[in-house]
Amino acid sequence: MINEPKLSFEQGPIRPPNEARSLLLRITRNCPWNQCLFCPVYKGQKLSLRTVEEIKKDIQTARDIADDIKALSWRLGMSGMITNPIISHIISNNNYSYSYKSVALWLSYGTGACFLQDADNFIIKTKDFVDILRFLREKFPDLKRVTTYSRSRTVSRRSLTEMKEIKEAGLDRVHIGLESGYDPLLKFIKKGVTAAQHIDAGKKVVEAGMSLSEYIMPGLGGEAMWKEHALETARVLGKINPHYIRLRSLRVPNHTLLYQKVKNGEFKMLTDDQVVEEIKLFIESLDNSITSTITSDHIMNLLEEVKGKLPEEKENMLNVIKKYQDRPETDRIVYRIGRRGGAYSSTDDLYRDQTTYDKIKRLVSELSSKGPNETERFIEEMADQYI
Ligand code: SF4
The missing domain is CATH 1.10.8 (Helicase, Ruva Protein; domain 3)
Structure with a gap:
């Protein structure tokens, strides 16, 4: 038994919506690119690589905390189960660190999922990434899924052999912010990647045997490029055929660089109804050979029901849109x-x-x-x- 409730490990600021019930471990800090006009997350923060030793220490701490919480459950007569009384005991007691609260909730969800933060973890040297993943799997042998964010440009620099090694070491899924497949728009928003690099990276993740989530951003083309944005994004995704296509509609917080362009008239935002029309064109344009699942798990999306498995649920999704438009x-x-x-x-x-x-x-x-x-x-x- 460790019983040091102040023990803690580092966690970053964001995770994908569907990783809300995953154990969050920060293995790099911030974003090495940090230039996308629409992105508010890491502005003013510099990339910082953590050492393998630091990361392993955090993984060990998470393990110790999990063991301690289970021991607490036994002491309180709950046979190691992480029940509501255990959660309440930890959350309401200020002696416990945030890490205890976070691990307790994660254990209670029982997802067995772990998300590695921050924005672009393929920036880590392959041998170090493999070392970290093996250690994580050794310390948490019951993990069912380990996932991370990365950028297409970084992934496209890794060889297929390296990608397979990383998969083999225990990484199951990569979340990539594709945003758009239209090159002039990618340039305008300073994504720092081309459609060709998106395709190369996406295919590599899939070929290495990992699951792939591609985030796209309806509304990002604004009035000037919405049509090309829809058509080219559908074309690029058709080449990749990712496991998931996740919709995350554009909003423009006032601390983003895009906000200035909205204010000075350089970027004209679409209305909600225009975004719906854009999504309709996007879905209609997806090749029928694509077998991805479309998800709409972001609160910023107007039509949450535009989701389903392609190609069989394509018509359902278009019907949801039609129903709204009618x-x-x-x-x-x-x-x-x-x-x-x-x-x-x-x-x-x-x-x-x-x-x-x-x-x-x-x-x-x-x-x-x-x-x-x-x-x-x-x-x-x-x-x-x-x-
Ligand atoms: S790569 Fe991702 S985290 Fe980095 S600036 Fe762009 S959107 Fe933000």
Whole structure:
């Protein structure tokens, strides 16, 4: 038994939405590129590589904490199970470090998943990455899934042999921010990667036997490039055929470089309805040989139900879009407010609860009476609360 509740290990600021129940371990700090115009995450922070020894020490600490929490469960008569009383005991007691709270929750979820932070872990030398992964698997032999973020440009510099070694050592999935497959747009947003590099990196991850999640960003092309953004992104994904295509719609926080371009008129944002039209074109343009699963697990997406397995659920996804587009304009506005406020997750919710519908409709009337742009401004503000 360790019983040192102040023990802690390092964790970074972000993880993909579907890694909310994973053990988070930070193996590099920040982003080596850090230039994407839309990205607020690591601005003002420099890349810092952690030594293998530091990372192993953190993994060992996470192991010790997990063992200590299990021992606590036995002491409290819960046979090693991480039950609600154990979680409450740890969360409500300030003697326990944040790491204890984080590991306790992770154990209680029982996902067996681990996400390696931060933005681009293929920057680590292959031999070191392999060493870290082997140590992690040795200390946590029951892990079911180990995943990380990386950039296409970094992955494309690794040989297939190296990628296979990394897979063999225990990395199961890579999350890549593809954002767009349209080269002029990739250049405009300073992604630092070309469509060809996206394709090369994506194919390599898949060929090495790892699962691949590609994030794309509806709305990123703005008024000027939305069509090419949709068409070229569909083309590039058709060449990769990743396991997952994850939608994460553009929002522009005021501390991003893109915000300045919005303010000076250089970048004109799409409305919600235009983004929906763009996603429709994107899905229609996906080649029927693609077998990816589309997910929409980000709160910034308006239509959460646009998700499913390709090609068999392609029509379902297009029907969700059609259903939204066929609604009268007032209902679309009511839905947008309800969705941003957390009341709706499907356009069918509009008609399930008349009280909520009437309440939002009254709000729309009040906003419209204050001025022509008030409703849009209100919806924008609601959407931006998530960024
Ligand atoms: S590569 Fe990722 S983390 Fe780095 S600046 Fe771009 S979006 Fe942000």
